[in-house]
Amino acid sequence: MDALGDVIKENLISWFIKMQLTDYDMLFHESLESSWLDKVDRRYSWMKRTLLKYEEESSAIFPHEWSMPERLCVEFCHMTKKGLSSLMKTRGADLDVKLLLFAIQKTTTFEKFLSNRFVTSSYIESLMPQKIPKEDEQQEHNEEPGSHPRLQQDSSPFLGMISRCFESHLNVYIESQDRNLSELLNKFIGDMKSYNPSVGDGGSVAFPSAADLFIFYKKCLVQCASLSTGPPLLELTSIFQKYLREYSERVLTPYIPKVQTVSSTGPRLTLTGIRRDTPSDVKLTNDELIMACNILCTADYCLETTQQLESKLKEKIEDSLSDKIDFNQQIDDFRTLTSSCIQLLVQDSESTCVSAFNVMVKLPWSSVESVGDQSTYVSQIFTHIRNTIPLIREYLASARKYFVNFCHKFANAFIPAFITHLYKCKPISTIAAEQLLLDTHSLKTCLLELPSVGSNVIRKAPASYTKLVVKGMERAELIVKIVMSPHELADEFVSHYLSIMHGDNDTSNFQRVLEMKGLKRSEQHVLIELFKVKAAAIQGSESVGVSGSGEKGLLGMKKLEIVERLMRPRTDSKIK
DSSP states (O other): OGGGOHHHHHHHHHHHHHHHTHHHHHHTOTTSGGGSGGGHHHHHHHHHHHHHHHHHHTTTTSOGGGOHHHHHHHHHHHHHHHHHHHHHHHTGGGOOHHHHHHHHHHHHHHHHHHHHHOOOOHHHHHTOOOOOOOHHHHHHHHHSTTOOOTTSOOSOTTTTTTGGGGGGGTHHHHHHHHHHHHHHHHHHHHHHHTOOOOGGGOSOOSOHHHHHHHHHHHHHHHHHHHHOSSHHHHHHHHHHHHHHHHIIIIIIGGGSOOOOOOOOSSOEEETTEEESSOOOSOOOOHHHHHHHHHHHHHHHHHHHHHHHHHHHHHHHSOGGGGGGOOOHHHHHHHHHHHHHHHHHHHHHHHHHHHHHHHHHHHSOGGGOOSOOSOOHHHHHHHHHHHHHHHHHHHHTGGGHHHHHHHHHHHHHHHHHHHHHHHTTOOSOOHHHHHHHHHHHHHHHHHHHTGGGTTOSSOOOOOHHHHHHHHHHHHHHHHHHHHHHSOOSBHHHHHHHHHHHTTTOOOHHHHHHHHHHTTOOHHHHHHHHHHHHHHHHHHHHHHHHHHHSOSOOOTTTOOOHHHHHHHHOOSSOOBOO
């Protein structure tokens, strides 16, 4: 047979294959109903019977190295792909997702059958042009024996030989998943309307709908990737992005609780800024607090899972399309949701704290005659913290980083608001200042214990949180101590203020302290003028020290005692 030459050999092979497939072309002609996708499995059954017939009748005729069964199957695949492509183009209106998936499943199963039957031969190898992997993937391949770079050609040329014809019609599949996700989202919205959180549930975290959504995404991703890793998978990515956005906007955001307020005239200072209206003490209920925590945990779950989804899609899709996979907008949406929920939890404590601070301001501090237990406004804040914080901590147990974040934000808002209202307490007697100092210390202790209040397990607060509270409340304590200081010796009083307030040269803050002491305008004027002189001198000396040679000379030192000694006049000036 080899003596016939390559041309005659190829002509003989072509004639034989054409003869074997003549019946196939007649049985499954486009004009016949048997050619449609619902009967695609009959095509593959026919081919299996033909292979058996060849083994029985013709295998002894042709040399093994001619690979006649492989050649016969390859030609069958080419004919089938061409016939199915033509059919789907002609009868596109009759194509639905169920029929498409049925045809793809039967086709891929047949392709796997061929790939397992014809593992290796010179002819099979000739059909497998190797793709060149990227350098980094090639390095990984070289470093890890037995590993296979992603860009390596499929293990068999039969995989995809027919099924690629379905790729251009996968829009039917994508549109079907779009409809399925729309129905699923409406179900989630219905579940949210009937959702009723209960304190007794304890430790509930993300809504089940979030897990259901990503489980559905995973099934779609696996199924689509088995059909195509090209443009159809990119279209599916757009569907994923669409419904992540809708889940955020329609399922989570509308159900974030809102603090209801009853307005009255007059500006007020709040923990979150200055507002024109004063709210009544309308707080979130326990169920609303739980809802806010659940939404926060759900948004956090979606944020992390979306990042994983993005990575998996980039891994599955063709490298030429990998850069087009971008979920940054969806990740930002969920991150914004978590921030909104934390801010809401902080804002919920706002009404209680501001109300308590207003009580503090209205107390008759000038007529306090003795120091007693903590004041009523402190007890009011304690009660709120003991009732609210343990509940928030319990429902953020699965996302403790957000509870820590909440504690930071609460302390960061509480302390400046407390100091602002502290300045409004006037006039203050020495005894009243001692009571205020006791109250300030109690609030400081309360804030330090905030992360573990009401917990059976005492956990040490994060160092950053402790530092924030200690530094902030120390300033409040220093303000009260300044108020307690005698002011008759003007020079010593001003120097003492600049010393313990760490060089605070803000004239308005100094004036607030004088007003807290109940000094007259004339008395304030003398002290303020002296304060301006000393503050300017200290600021100038520090500037010289910073711009100098860097040596530890007197001008370079920041010790306020040294500066005061240099600036102190020879005789003490008194307020007459």
